[in-house]
Amino acid sequence: MTTQTKFKITVPATSANIGPGFDVLGMAFSLYLTLDCERLPAGSALQMSYEGEGAKDVPLIAEKNLITKTALYVLSTYGITSLPPLKIHVTNPIPLGRGLGSSGSAVVAGILLANAAGELNMSKDRMLDYCLMVERHPDNVAPALFGGFVASFLRELEPEELEPSSIPRSEPTRNGAAQPPTPTVDIGHYIQLGWNQDIKAVAIIPDFEVATEDARAVLPDMYERADVIYNLQRIAVLTTALSRSPVNADLIHKAMSDKVHQPYRKHLIPGMSEMLEQITPKTVPGVVGICLSGAGPTILVLATENFDQIAASVQEIFARQPNGGIKSMYKVLDVVNDGAQTVYH
Numbered sequence: 454m455t456t457q458t459k460f461k462i463t464v465p466a467t468s469a470n471i472g473p474g475f476d477v478l479g480m481a482f483s484l485y486l487t488l489d490c491e492r493l494p495a496g497s498a499l500q501m502s503y504e505g506e507g508a509k510d511v512p513l514i515a516e517k518n519l520i521t522k523t524a525l526y527v528l529s530t531y532g533i534t535s536l537p538p539l540k541i542h543v544t545n546p547i548p549l550g551r552g553l554g555s556s557g558s559a560v561v562a563g564i565l566l567a568n569a570a571g572e573l574n575m576s577k578d579r580m581l582d583y584c585l586m587v588e589r590h591p592d593n594v595a596p597a598l599f600g601g602f603v604a605s606f607l608r609e610l611e612p613e614e615l616e617p618s619s620i621p622r623s624e625p626t627r628n629g630a631a632q633p634p635t636p637t638v639d640i641g642h643y644i645q646l647g648w649n650q651d652i653k654a655v656a657i658i659p660d661f662e663v664a665t666e667d668a669r670a671v672l673p674d675m676y677e678r679a680d681v682i683y684n685l686q687r688i689a690v691l692t693t694a695l696s697r698s699p700v701n702a703d704l705i706h707k708a709m710s711d712k713v714h715q716p717y718r719k720h721l722i723p724g725m726s727e728m729l730e731q732i733t734p735k736t737v738p739g740v741v742g743i744c745l746s747g748a749g750p751t752i753l754v755l756a757t758e759n760f761d762q763i764a765a766s767v768q769e770i771f772a773r774q775p776n777g778g779i780k781s782m783y784k785v786l787d788v789v790n791d792g793a794q795t796v797y798h
């Protein structure tokens with residue numbers, strides 16, 4: 454087989470949860486993290502450059518950057534202790550720490566990078582196992598890998614399988630450390646759900662970050678039975694309602710209500726409660742449903758028309774929050790059926 458000199462990796466942004474589907478549902482958007490890669494002669498040093506969101510803060514050292522350290526982790530499980538000589542240019546339009554799956558897309562990109570650079574010939578199902586060693590919730594990485602509107606779960610893991618969760622955060626090739634654990638197979642399971650393409654996503658992205666880790670720390674360890682049933686009932690209805698034509702906005706809006714994560718996160722996102730109460734199919738034409746995107750702080754409105762006015766109504770609530778208000782921007786996105794790809798040229 455001839456090794457291709459250049460390849461491009463493309464990974465969509467995602468939104469997770471979609472209301473009641475905490476750690477279960479996610480969708481891929483028409484907004485892409487890309488890696489333009491070129492093999493360099495043997496003995497060359499890695500050359501990495503980066504433009505777009507996070508350009509000022511994201512480290513470009515292979516062992517520190519989430520994309521390359523994920524790639525290093527995967528390669529190390531195949532006995533390869535460094536990245537082959539490469540020039541990598543990252544273009545990232547996905548805002549970091551805002552609930553649009555930036556870390557999930559970076560992890561998926563790292564796994565595709567290892568696969569291409571190391572010629573590992575991994576299947577996407579196997580890649581999902583690796584993703585889940587790095588990011589334990591599947592709801593961003595599954596749609597980023599496979600595309601579309603996706604439901605996913607992990608099989609229950611043994612304590613020794615849970616242990617390696619810190620691997621990509623550490624530096625697996627440093628100090629001649631022991632061979633890091635290879636994920637066991639079939640950790641992740643998923644299914645692509647139907648999606649009515651008349652429904653677009655309006656992502657209103659405020660000008661502050663909420664780290665997923667912090668937004669998970671505010672959640673309770675135990676839930677009331679009534680709250681669990683509330684979410685189970687809605688998620689079952691929602692997954693089918695989003696595939697049906699014509700769009701039943703009233704049903705979808707009600708089915709996007711949640712009692713498992715949003716109520717506990719509302720203090721992290723000023724104005725969110727008001728948005729969820731006031732922006733409905735009845736008050737703003739075109740609205741189909743509204744929720745927190747991932748762990749926030751982005752607000753996701755599903756809509757069929759009137760996207761600018763819908764965004765303006767969310768932005769107006771952000772703008773009148775105390776202490777000078779919160780600036781925000783918005784993007785109108787399609788739900789895309791293609792997931793992460795590597796194109797060789």
Ligand SMILES: Nc1ncnc2c1ncn2[C@@H]1O[C@H](COP(=O)(O)OP(=O)(O)OP(=O)(O)O)[C@@H](O)[C@H]1O
Pocket residue numbers: 467469486507511518519520545548549550551552553554555556557559593663664665666746747748749
């Ligand atoms: N393209 C990237 N390159 C390197 N590191 C990245 C990249 N994108 C994200 N990260 C890392 O992931 C962190 C953000 O992850 P976090 O899980 O907090 O938020 P998110 O993934 O954007 O949101 P959510 O998981 O709620 O959708 C960043 O601070 C950065 O460390």
Ligand SMILES: N[C@@H](CCO)C(=O)O
Pocket residue numbers: 469470475476477552554590592593665668669714747748
């Ligand atoms: N399901 C995860 C998604 C974060 O990206 C959460 O809400 O914490």
